[in-house]
Amino acid sequence: MRTLRALVFNVLFFGGTAILCLSLLPLMLFGRKANQFVGHVWCRLVQFMLRYSVGMRRRFTGLENLPEGPCILVAKHQSAWETLTFHTVVPDPAYILKKELTKIPVFGQFLTLSGQIAVDRSAGASALKDMIKGAAKALKENRQVIIFPEGTRTPPGSSQPYHPGIYALYKAFPETKVIPVALNSGMFWGRHSFMKYGGLVTMEFMKPIEPGLDRKTFMNEVKERIDNRTKELESEAQKEFHLPMLTSDDIEARQDSAS
Template sequence: MLFVRSLLFSILFYGNLTLWLLACLPLLAVPPRYLFPVARGWARSNLWLLRTVVGMRVEWRGLGNIPKGGLLVAAKHQSAWETFALMTVFERPIFVLKQELIRLPLFGWFLQRIGMIPVDRSAGASALAGMARMAREKVQEGHQVIIFPEGTRRAPGAPPDYKTGVAFLYDSLKTPCLPVALNSGLFWPRQSFLRQPGTVVVSILPPLPAGIPRRQVIAELERRIETETNRLLEGARPPDGDARRKA
């Protein structure tokens, strides 16, 4: 039954994506700000499919920790799930993503139009400079710039591997950084076709203020995100005062 549900979800997921892309093609001509509600609608439809077909739900904790306006968001990356699910809780999210995604037909057009930040990981320091320049513009416009500090998906429980890019971006933006922990890899494993029923928990932690020295910010982000992620993997509950929302 798990295989059948996972297969059905995959068919519906890609069919749903295709329908949204085709139906929204005319919106490529409108200003990018009008595309954010569309992106949230698509993301919510994916969460609905997961809940209905697979039995995978989501619980959001710490929503009150999200500041208003532009900021940097550093999120744990365990699966493809967070690449769309995080769109539903941020007003104007902009992801830092690999350049190859921008080149995809249709999907890449929308990513480029909405203003996602592509990074050529083979370009070294020049890629970091370009990423920082684009991110500064987005934060000044009130966007939430979302980066995955490890650069790629990590299996639940794998040793952390935080890259210098997040510290470079934090130092360049001079803005608070919001750490996000999650356990999505337990239910949407990387390199696996199966989707597991259960509740993905996302914990949005208090933001780090601007101005922390670059050498310290990676260690602090890793400490906060990994400590909370380990708690989520172990099934720990947050304090009673935390904001929560189930979907």
Template sequence: MTALRSALFNALFFSVTAMTCVLGLALVPFPRRYVRRYVQGWARLILWLLRVVCGIGLRVTGWEHMPKGPVVVAAKHQSAYDTVVWLALLPDPVYVLKQELLRIPTWGRLARHYGAVAVDRKGGATALKRMVREAGAVLAEGHQIVIFPEGTRTMPGQRIPYQPGVVALAAASGAPVVPVATDSGLRWGRGALSRKLPGPITVAIMPALPPGLPRVQLVAALEEAIERETDRLVVAAGGPALSPPLVDKSVG
């Protein structure tokens, strides 16, 4: 039954998303706020389908820790679910995403008009500076930036070094950085056609990190908060314990 429900959701997800992208092109001539509201509607529809078809609900804890106004949400990334849920949770979210995604036909054009901040992961310091500049402009407009510090998805229990983007963005913008943990990978696994297992997905919002932390301390505090809470959520839900930490000397 789980396999059948997963297959049905996958079919609905791709068909609804494709239709949303095609119809959304009609909004490109209009201001970005209209595209944002349109995409947020898509996200809420996807979460509703996930709950109805697959029995996967959403549980958010620590919402009182989310500041009002511009903020950098540094979220654990285990699943494609994480790229959807913040569109439904935040009032004006903008994602930092890899540049390759903007090359997807139709979707890429809509994402660019939406205001997504792209980063070239092979572009080195120049690409990092461009990302910080563009994301800083988004924050200055009062929006929320969602960034995945690892730079890619990880499996539950897996641990990889954090990338420097979130640290550079925090230092340049002065915006509060909010760590977020999740166990989404236990319900919606890696891969477009993965099985969707029924049960709740937890998104745990933790207190914003103290402003003005030095680079090394900020990375350490961010990783400690996210990985410790993610490990607790995953283990409590029956998943694997966290692997030993990996040292990334580039953040020093």
């Protein structure tokens, strides 16, 4: 039954995305907010599909830590789920994302026109300057800047080094609150995974990072707070919903057994 429900979602997801993008093409002509509206509609549509096809619901904690207006959200990245979900939590998100995504036909144009912050990761120092410039513009527009410091999706039970771009944002905008965000979405919707599992995905907004920290202290504080809370949320989800937990160790063990 889980496989059938996952199949239904995948068909709806890819088919619905294509139909929505094509049907809303005229909105590209009406500026950033109109294109951002497309993002809101798409994300809410996918959340609806998840709820009624595979039974995947969501739970937010720590919403009281979200300020009104601009902020910087530093989030764990395990799944496509959180890239959809922020659109339904904060009013005007500006994602820092890899430039390659803007080259996807139609979808990429919506990303660009909605004011997302595309960064060419191969450009070195100039990429960091572009990110700061884009973030400055977004924050001035009263938006919420979202960055995934690991730079890629990581499976539950694993962690990658956090890129120093988050400290650059912290230092460049000392008056802006930096909010760490933990989640357990990878337990329900894994990277490159056909399967989607029902249950309650948790996203937790933690207290802002103290201003004025040096680089080493800041990087350690952000990573420890996000990673430690994420591990707790993963364990809670596994016990509550009896989910398979595919960690990095599990992947290596399967590869060894297959060789």
